[in-house]
Amino acid sequence: MSAFSLYVHIPYCQSKCPYCGFNSHAAEHWPETRYVAVLCAELRHYAHHDPWRGRDLGTVFFGGGTPSLFAPQSIATVLRTASRLWPCDGRTEITLEANPGTVDTGTLCGFRAAGVNRVSFGVQSFHPHHLHRLGRIHNADEALASIDMARCAGFDNISIDLIFALPKQTLAEWERDLVQACALHPDHISAYNLTYEDGTPFHELRAAGVLQQLPEDIELAMFTRTQEILAAHGYGQYEISNYARPGYACRHNLNYWRSGLYLGIGAGAHSYARRSSRELGRRWSNEKTAAAYMAAVEQHGHARSAVEDLTARQARGEFVFLGLRCLDGFAAADFHARFGAELPTLFPHVTDLCEGGLLRCKDGRWQLTSQGLLLADSVFATFL
Numbered sequence: 001m002s003a004f005s006l007y008v009h010i011p012y013c014q015s016k017c018p019y020c021g022f023n024s025h026a027a028e029h030w031p032e033t034r035y036v037a038v039l040c041a042e043l044r045h046y047a048h049h050d051p052w053r054g055r056d057l058g059t060v061f062f063g064g065g066t067p068s069l070f071a072p073q074s075i076a077t078v079l080r081t082a083s084r085l086w087p088c089d090g091r092t093e094i095t096l097e098a099n100p101g102t103v104d105t106g107t108l109c110g111f112r113a114a115g116v117n118r119v120s121f122g123v124q125s126f127h128p129h130h131l132h133r134l135g136r137i138h139n140a141d142e143a144l145a146s147i148d149m150a151r152c153a154g155f156d157n158i159s160i161d162l163i164f165a166l167p168k169q170t171l172a173e174w175e176r177d178l179v180q181a182c183a184l185h186p187d188h189i190s191a192y193n194l195t196y197e198d199g200t201p202f203h204e205l206r207a208a209g210v211l212q213q214l215p216e217d218i219e220l221a222m223f224t225r226t227q228e229i230l231a232a233h234g235y236g237q238y239e240i241s242n243y244a245r246p247g248y249a250c251r252h253n254l255n256y257w258r259s260g261l262y263l264g265i266g267a268g269a270h271s272y273a274r275r276s277s278r279e280l281g282r283r284w285s286n287e288k289t290a291a292a293y294m295a296a297v298e299q300h301g302h303a304r305s306a307v308e309d310l311t312a313r314q315a316r317g318e319f320v321f322l323g324l325r326c327l328d329g330f331a332a333a334d335f336h337a338r339f340g341a342e343l344p345t346l347f348p349h350v351t352d353l354c355e356g357g358l359l360r361c362k363d364g365r366w367q368l369t370s371q372g373l374l375l376a377d378s379v380f381a382t383f384l
Contacts, residue, residue: 003058004051005255008039008078009266011065011290014102017135018205019163021197023268023288024065035290036074038297040081042265045301047085051275052263057086059093059252062116068098072110079115093251095120095159100146101138108153118250119150120159120188126180127173130166147184157248159188164226165219166194167211174222175229182233187248191226192241193219220374239326240376257322258330267293267303277338280315283308315339316346320366321380324359329367349382 011023012030046052060082062075075096082088095118096111103111111119125131126140138146150158160181164174181189196203196213205211227237235243239257242250255262259281264271268288274281286303287293296303310318316339323330335343343366344350350366353359358372358379372379 002260003056004261004263005059005061005252006057006082007252007262007264007266007269008060008062008067009064009264009269009286010035010062010067010070011267012069013064013066014069014099015135015137018201019134019194019197021195021200022065025290030069031290031294032070032074034294036070036077038294039078039265042297042302043078043081043085045297046263046265051261051273052086055086055261057082057088057092058260059255060095061252062096064097066099066102067096068102068107068111072107072114075111075116076114083115093118093157095250095252097122098146099136099138100143103146103149105149105152108150108155112154117155118157118159119155120161120190121146121150122161123181124161124163125166126177130169130173133167134163144184147186157188158186159190159250160184160186161190161192163192163194164222165214167214169214171218171221171225175225178226178229182230182235188242188244188250189230189235190242191230193223223374237327240373254326257325259319259322278340280310280312282310312339317383320347320383324366324368324372324376324380327367327373329365332361332364332366335366347383353379353382 009023011025012027013024014026016024016026060079062078067075079094094116096116097120098108098111099122108119121143122136123143123146124134124136126143128140131139147158147160162177162181164177178191194202196206196211202211206213226243230237230243234245236246237243238249239253242253244250259272261273262271263273264286266286267290268286270283270285272281272283284304284307287296287305292305293303296305319330319335319338320343332343339346350359353372354361357369358375360367360369368376368379
């Protein structure tokens with residue numbers, strides 16, 4: 001049986017960033033002991049049900065929110081519970097998201113001792129005025145120091161998140177952010193294009209004309225320079241927004257893009273499962289607020305609030321656009337094995353995409369071309 005990925009959502013933050021559309025909430029205090037106990041109870045519930053029963057645990061990812069606000073012992077408790085329920089070993093990738101300014105060498109040593117072997121820092125920018133506009137609570141010096149502290153704590157797999165196409169950001173500023181990030185020698189760099197998520201202050205400010213989105217040509221130039229600068233420093237692009245040194249691609253996220261099984265626990269977490277390779281699959285999400293989530297798990301063992309059985313069209317389309325996010329795409333044979341037909345048979349418009357120079361089938365794998373990467377969202381929309 002194939003391994004699955006475990007996502008653990010910790011929704012608490014010290015402050016809510018105005019661009020963030022994730023399920024996170026600013027709080028001065030949080031019920032850490034109760035929340036951890038509920039996470040463990042939810043794990044025990046799913047361990048006795050298919051399709052999770054008997055599988056190996058391939059990756060674990062603590063996301064948020066700001067997981068680094070929780071004590072190392074809390075993270076250790078969750079990991080200890082998971083390892084007792086599912087086979088895992090030293091090869092299991094275990095990531096914890098951290099915000100610079102919320103950690104020091106001591107806490108990072110504690111997370112490493114708890115079993116975390118990959119840390120991802122939400123740096124976003126090294127420019128003070130952009131950090132301020134983004135609502136980040138750390139400064140550039142704390143971001144720089146966090147990488148050194150993580151190395152001292154024994155981490156040999158460190159990732160940095162950056163955001164480009166910020167309001168009033170120049171191409172030169174973005175280039176300096178990239179060069180600064182490379183100078184820190186992280187093992188992985190995620191470079192995300194800013195999106196104005198519905199329901200966020202940034203979305204409202206853009207609608208009101210207070211914030212101006214950068215022109216498309218500048219955004220495309222930033223994307224292209226990201227590819228060039230990171231490649232020159234030894235970071236291979238393996239997904240639209242992700243770059244890594246050889247051997248350091250994020251296995252947890254690769255499982256998502258390859259339509260693997262994942263179990264999400266915690267407030268608002270999402271899951272996807274299927275019992276066989278030919279099954280279309282089912283996904284669900286948990287109660288969104290921490291209070292409702294904890295109450296539901298304490299009463300029922302789980303907190304599922306929305307369940308959806310995928311249609312054939314949904315399953316095929318999601319397999320394609322998730323697979324195409326990766327530069328190596330997906331194997332034509334895998335699509336046929338899963339859905340019983342060739343891609344052009346079920347999506348005849350792929351011929352037009354190929355003729356338009358956006359898509360190709362190379363060595364038996366469907367992939368976006370370099371031009372297709374620039375227009376990826378438009379290509380993906382054709383499969384939904």
